[in-house]
Amino acid sequence: MPNSIQQLGPSHSRSSILLLLLALFAFSPASPAQQRREREPNSVYAQRRAALAAQVDSPILLLGFTGREESSQSYLFAQEDNFYYLTGHNEEGAALLILPSVEKQSLVTNVTDTWTGPREILFLPARNLKKEAWNGPRLAPDDPAIREKTGFASVLSADTQLRPTVEQLAHLYHDFFTILPYEQENGGYPHEKEFAAWLGELAPKVALQDIRAKISRLREIKSPGEIAFLQRAIDLSVDAHLEAMRRMRPGLFEYQIAAAMTAVHLAGGAESEGYAPIVGAGFNSTVLHYDKLDRRIAPGDIVVLDVAAQFSGYSADITRTLPASGKFSPRQREIYEIVLAAQNAAISSLKPGMTFCREGKNSAYKIAFNYINSHGKDLHGKSLGPYFIHGLGHNIGLDVHDPGDYCRPLEPGMVVTVEPGIYIPEENLGVRIEDDVLITPTGYQLLSERLPRDPAAIERLMAESLTAAAQPPKP
Template sequence: MRRQLILRVLIVGAISVGLLVPSGSSATVAPRASPSGKTLAGIALEEYRQRRERVMELIPEGIVLLSGKTEEEDNEVEQKFRQRSYFMYLTGVEVPGAILALIPKGYGPEGVREVLFLPPRNPARERWTGPKVGPEDAVAEFGVQRALPTTAFESELSKMLERTKVVYTVVPSGPSARFSREHAFIERFLQGVEVRDVRPLLAELRRIKSPAELALLREAVRITAEAHREVARALQPGMFEYELEALVMGTFLKHGARRAGFPPIIGSGPNSTILHYQANRRRIAAGDLVVVDIGAEYEYYTADITRTYPASGRFTERQRQIYALVLGAQRAAEAAFRPGQTTMRQLQEVARRFMRESPLRSRDGQTLDRFFIHGLGHYVGLDVHDVGDYSKPLVPGVVITIEPGIYLPDEQIGVRIEDMYLVTETGLVKLSAQIPSAPEEVERWMARGTRR
């Protein structure tokens, strides 16, 4: 019922799309559409169309080519298929092996501006992987202007490149770039073409979240809050970290999440000082701190929220001091924020200064900002560490985390507190405010559980 309500909210205001109808073509092409209210992964078809239109407005010349993920990349049986985030952002299409072409100036006699290429239906393969949408149904299903089989990609591409030799696509980087699927895709059209990276443009568009995206993020936060609640109720000395991981994943799926946005981090005792610890195999001991860094992914949008719990139900004096300092650093960053002016780097310095000015010290006398060894936060959206320029001021519509931490390996004390925030015209809105973070509130939350 809750999911249905959210989807009804998302589709309010969707408008019809008028598209060109070609003549004499065997391709599937959109007629003038009436309002359908159809959504893909919680986003209205009209919003996907508007995103594609915006990309074409921002491309001064050339065409855009994006390749979707293939089933072979996930080895079919090893994990659930998840479409590439850039491709999902512009299409909502989860069919493996899809290709999107955007042609701002149009091509062919009909001036077609967008084409979705899909693999032809394969009934024998679908016995293994399930029914897929083929090119013959794609226009109605996905709201694109034209749909063709992927077997026609090269011949159609040659027509698209008659007016331009500039292609915008995802250009991979790093030492393994030339072995990537993206590189293999670029090699299909590289000859005689100038290739430009489309990622900076798409990253800037993705940085600002729409009302529909915010609704999905809020639901991801709600589900993650439920998982934190279950952890707080169940946590006790003698449990294994993986028992809490199982509880987290079960809660995610029970409440409608597709998957975790990233592998759950359940770090107890010495593992609480390891930033991205993922083994989750240790038995939790009395007096441990347990860092629980988790995020549910709801319709491709993920949460990312961290709490640090005392395994025995109450913080020791030293743990409470460190915890209070981390929480104070987070609140100092919140208070310093100014919409449209503040950058993530400036917030980082606020948090570090707060720690540096504290009278608390490590065992060897160092100020505790020396043990804050990661960034203060990041963008969140289709990816847990979402795309965007961190040097730019944070403007309304951006969603970020603020996650200070202090890690003292020689004391086996690691504390991280992470919340999600929406930037508005008037300041920050804490999306994860329903999860307690003050130390006394955390202790009361844990005491309500069935602790033995």
């Protein structure tokens, strides 16, 4: 569509071009929304909001993503994770207000005047038929069944009622809670900055407090519904890794293995990849977040596949390391077995109270690190500890790197990855094995157990498919 501007001859005035640009802006469709296959019951999202409301003494105001976060043509709208966690709402331009469950009168600026409105409000954009002609129907505040659909008793217009509500609250409270901008990876930074600035302008006397840590704390413990979604994402990812084991051949490009895995995810019902697939052969196996995927896999290569699906918003995170030709070399097998034993030692230690901290007596990281550091040597006779260059794992959930503090003791209901690795660039040799684990009251449950890790089992599976491929087709 922007190309049509070039068809305007020089005779057109600047103002007509400006008008055209305005028209394009006004009528250009927002990005289509990513389909989420399933959703938890509304009561689950309501419980999360109630848990948050019980922890604050001032209103919480959150803005969902607008749908203008990216200009890429392949961008599919996907709600901001914290907003989705509290609402299950996956459409553009929504806002959320949660009032504290207990009013503390001392914190209200004018004690004779208190908030008598609803205790929580979902703000949605008004129906826009022009946009719907492009993108399909969206929920709107005046839908007859909007309360049942969203689980909110009060759904108001984001266009006309959000601003006056915020202004009214600004007269009553010293503080608002929102998600304050920070500049870490995946922080949603420009969106947060824009919203904080808007709030600051609208309510200049109100101090903005950060609610992020309180939501993160809730997100660390998964609900049964979240665990079920994660299990579906994990199962699809296991299927994809099994397919990769069957297909792996020297001569294929890394991207062809990734494509075969992605196809399994999508055909099985995944909405998308959990993250950009990593398929790294040879030297690329030592690049942690390798993203080029353009090497032709050579005989004798080792191949790291860190690929997983997203289902209903939740991402798995699984890595396997395969011998390109179907059989590990003695050196590859030696390093593989060290990583596997380190992973087994770390996994079997998992239970409430253990941590992923680098230090401390309950550190599962140290169990893995110490194993790696005391087994095997590099080409110079040195210990392998320095080749384990990342942490032991992280929480997974709505984000493949879900919020969490590595040094916080594990609790039942957390779902974490366990992913030790050894990366020796000098030998073109990287090995990572990554599995997804649910922490239970007494220990752990390995959610990705169906996918072989044992090197002999992997070689057997690869050999079976090579034999099958060598058979003449059945008549």
